[in-house]
Amino acid sequence: MAALRDLSRDQAGGNDELDAVEQARRHLVQPWPYAGSVGEEARALIGEGDGIYITDSTGQRLIDGPAGMWCINIGHRREELARVMYDQAMQLCYNTPWYTMNAPSAELAERIASHAPGDLNHVFYTTGGSSAVETALRFMQFYNNVRGRPEKKLILSRGGAYHGSTYLSASLNGRPRDRDWMDGADELVVKMTSPDPFRRPKDMTSEAFSDFLVEEFSATVARVGAERIGAFVGEPVQASGGVIIPPDNYLQRIREICRANEILYVSDEVVTAFGRLGHVFASGQVFGLDPDMITFAKGVTSGYFPLGGVVISERLLQDLRRSNHPDALFGHGLTYTSHPIGCAVALKNLDILEDGVLAHARNVAPYFQAQLKTLEDLPLVGEVRGIGLMACVECVADRESKNPLQLDKNVGARIDAHCHELGLLVRPLINMCVMSPPLTISREQIDDMVSILREGISRTMDDLRKEGVWQG
Template sequence: MYKLHDITAIEAATRSHLIQPWESISTLGEIVRPVITGSKNIYVLGDQGRKLIDGPAGMWCSQIGCGRKNIAEAMAAQAMHLSYNSPWYTTSSPAAHLAEKIANVTPGDLNHVFLTSGGSTAVDAALRLVQLYQNVRGKTDKNIVLARTGGYHGSTHLSAAMSGSPASRRNFDVDREPVSFLTEPNRLNLPAGVTEEGFCEFLLLELRNRIAELGADKIAAFIAEPVQASGGVIVPPDGYLKEVRQICRENDILYIPEEVVTAFGLCGAWFASEEVFGITPDTITFAKGVTSGYVPLVGFAVSDRILNEIAAAVYSNGYTYSGHPVACETGPKSMDILESEEILEHVRDIAPYFKSKLSQLKDMEIVKDVRAVGLLGAVECEVPGQPDIAIGAEIDRHCVELGLIVRPGRNMCVMSPPLIITRDQIDDMVGILREGILRASANHPN
């Protein structure tokens, strides 16, 4: 058993045995990612006890912050009472309670909830429900899914097939799935002289033309993140999502907002789709924030209308950890904290400040764009004369030295801090980011 802060032993075990996500096989065992030894509030502890602001909230998920004793106690009590039950032929009170609690905050008539343990499997499970829905209705050729370039939906085969990121598709056999990609709603792609309204019209025309080209009778669903998170916090033009929803409804195409990242508070709402963007979907995915990262739990919610149309069918899909009682006990406790401490209201109150502080970085030479919605933000950089340089990881290295973790994405720094962050902590975070960008800029003089 390693001591908590035995960094040398942890690094040695990592080099010898651990494969981490997105690991470069060529350097396996040579490079060890920073070791985290503890966490509290919005901070994590790195090697040598360094306190770091957790800029991306782990992986978009530490909504209520780390070190909540009441959450840990609830998990421990549930583990002692009922640590596991098979979801195939039993159920538990935590699973029933959580499903009811989530259904109370979902948009429209999305009153039934399916639970699993990873964002990828939530998307995968929702897509399987789409397949069931179309096939039970006798529309066996209605199997194409519309998605968007730059989107990310997961690492299972089906969810990866829907991801428009080249890095997610390279070297895997995902091109065999029936998916058609549309243009991402990134304002940096605007041609010269085209307004944001004009770009929105272009995107909607592209959607209508794609439906005409493929045939509405061949298209099963449209899946899209309300805000493309891993793609760089791409915020769609005003009105775009509402029009997409209407076009899908007119063509009998199911609409799936993929809210693995945006659900449970990052945009100041339980679900961004209805409260922020004004749309009521057919089904919706969620993950990450539902337990504030304390234990894996995700799922999707589906409308009564969809279920009523396939009432005679069997949804033959499930996972060993669907409705895991310890995870399901954690979800309501995290939601209770979001409610009792008025954290969603806090996000809505502090989000303009977060955006304004990030926007101040636009005065820096290499900062190309700043995007933010709620407590989701991205600073996109470009080194003059070296537009393709992957500057994000370089900025992150400097920021870690200064006391901040950012989520680097090639030429971007992405942040989604714990929702309990204060104005002073935002000042600290943006101040460190500014210095990190300055230090990285000094390595690439014009």
Template sequence: MNTIIDSCFDKINEQGTQVFRKKDNQFYLHPWEDLGSFGGNDRTVAVGGEGIYLFDSEGNKLIDGPGGMWCTQIGYGREEMADAIAGQVMRSPYYSPFNLTSDISVLLAEKLARLTPGDLNTVFFTTGGSTAVDSALRLVAFYNNCKGRPNKKRIISRKDAYHGSTYLSASASGKTRDKNYQDFATDIISFIDSPNPFRKPRAMSVEEFRDLKVKELEDKILELGPDNVAAFIAEPVMASGGVVVPPVGYHRMCLDVCRKYDVLYISDEVVTGFGRLGHWFASEEVFDIIPDIITCAKGLTSGYLPLGACIVSDKLMAEMGGEQAKGVIFSNGYTYSGHPVACAAALKNIEIMERENILEHVREIEPYFLSKVKELEDIPIVGNVRGQGLMACVECLLNPEEESPLELDYEMGSRIDSQCQAMGLIVRPVINMNVMSPPLIITREQIDEMFKILRRGIEKAMDELIRDGLWEMPN
């Protein structure tokens, strides 16, 4: 019936996984590729999926621990999604958003405006999270130009943040271990510290630590000069920086500081949006803030198709628009902004989440999920566990006092990954951090299965590290 898919299956059946691995090595440069091992990788070949499970070309059924890349909210294999996507392809597979509109994209824009908090009602569609952040940052600069404040351009971000892979969104990312061999827009981005309570001085209370981190924001604005600072960008919970859950009140206090100095607040909800924390968006419902701009992607389509959005407040739109703005063009956009097929996927995804009460399910199962994360704390190599909603991090530390050499941390992560995968769980650690963000439909029994394997995988990797003289059990 489907010739491309059938011929792909035929090929993998005839030629075997090794041939595909070889071609993968030969032709396919992957994100975050280590060029030292380019051409010599042994990647799992994904060929199918059902619910929370992925199937590989060798017949293995694997729990998808990271939920793809924090995005497979409703799980794999939904026929309804396939129907919605196919239906829109046959109806109207493309329109130019530069000069036309499309009914399906309009419906999605309206739906998003209703799901976002406060007066965030104007939706700019993008192709994913990086382009959503990029558009938000460009919009902020444009906004200040419109307001006649050409110097108000600095963006404040945080260490350990991840905001994407365009030049500008990567520049706003603060993961120092990702910063080698690349160039960044250092002249317009400044960083403050991550509000990770695990890194606070032992003698300091969490509240004192929070106040200190908020003060760092204020100090940075004052150091740069409020007239030069355009926006603060923050993930509600830092995702790939290691699921950094800030102290209670942190975001609210940061927003207050931003308001005091007329600095815009961009809430990057690319991961936390669409149910990851039990709500459509976490900004208001979980962290009590209504930002000026929200960026989202990933869970918007549950990963079925690429789509992102940058959603802007009425206040900002009004300040940029009006009579005086005639001929002022926001020259930013993509051939695939508001792509109708991706919008159909998003609308169907949201409909499924509503019908199956997936947000309620996340809120109900969160305490159980987090209790299972906490149980891993007793493994000697585990330095810290943390999480919120259905996102968690099990951070393994070879040396709890100081950062270990990067290669050693990678080695530990890769051993945990192989051990877990051999037992049926994909982990794909972020270096030494096992970040879990399973599909939101996960059940209690599946959570049990996932954490049982993760425990065994970490323990086995730990035994190997001891055996190979790379780590010693602390006394």
């Protein structure tokens, strides 16, 4: 995205900005850096946010197309959230979760449980999505140890998945560039095909593709052995994989296989929860699932404070309480587990979501998807896909082969660079552009966003033609 482009001194808007750029180059290690620039990189400096907009260091106002990182769900500069942070800090800024508790965390747990599907009635808090997934997996290990099944620890994941940056959660990731130079717990993870209908074989129907995925899953369980598999972790929509929406009924069929083989189904809703698909949780309301655990983060506080968590099935906790190992210790927790400020912010954020934002998101989503779909008339665009208020524009060298590899690998970044100049921040993923704006976006603002994106793609097509990279 534009935030990944290097800033030169003459791009900064004043002394403070110049200082920040130089300070970053000298001292700040950015996330996801390349070895050739690690520790010497400054990225696009953002100074302000307001509603669906951010302002960069040049003073240019931009639509925040990715909503930060899928998370600024109620928009920037919501004074009520800022006041909650202040009020809670003045009352209680922190308490150790090891042997004390606070009221906001208990109230929030009840509120979250009321929205969760099935018997998911209990919440364990973390500091973000990676630690939420890590917690779910550690709980699975503990659960099987207590139940006398220490061999039942393998984890099923899929191509295209993104589940985090901690060691175990990152081991589940299914995007090659995430793991090219990084180690992982490969002995614990079994990966299967991405449920991407756009990339299915040319002569295969969507229904047949769903059958293939389910049969692959069933065959994997049979080959590896259900007695060795502890969990399946899957996003309802593969977000960072390019907004991959699985075929109809695929997830429900996978859930049934998991249930029949006592494989814990972990629905990773770090992106899709808290309004992105118009509901607090998408697993039940959108996909008809009742998982054993749901992970969440990002939108729970709309990005105003780091918070995440896992919602856990009542049945799993009852199994532990009924075991003959009552003294077994789940030795897992974080310094900031159940942070009172984070939980207070999440409560207020949930109030705002329930007081019209969720309904607005459901109402405006069809228009958002329809307007973005019009971009498919551009020859560089292979597919526009999405659900709720998340979407992906995938660019291809030609629509017949759907081959992205013949394109410049930075085509998404090229589009984003043009869009940045025109007033829109995009999240580029190699040959894709992902859009997930704040849920408060209006139809008129959607029109602006799509218009800018159209022009950014058109300018990129002109660039590629001039350079002889693409002849479309």
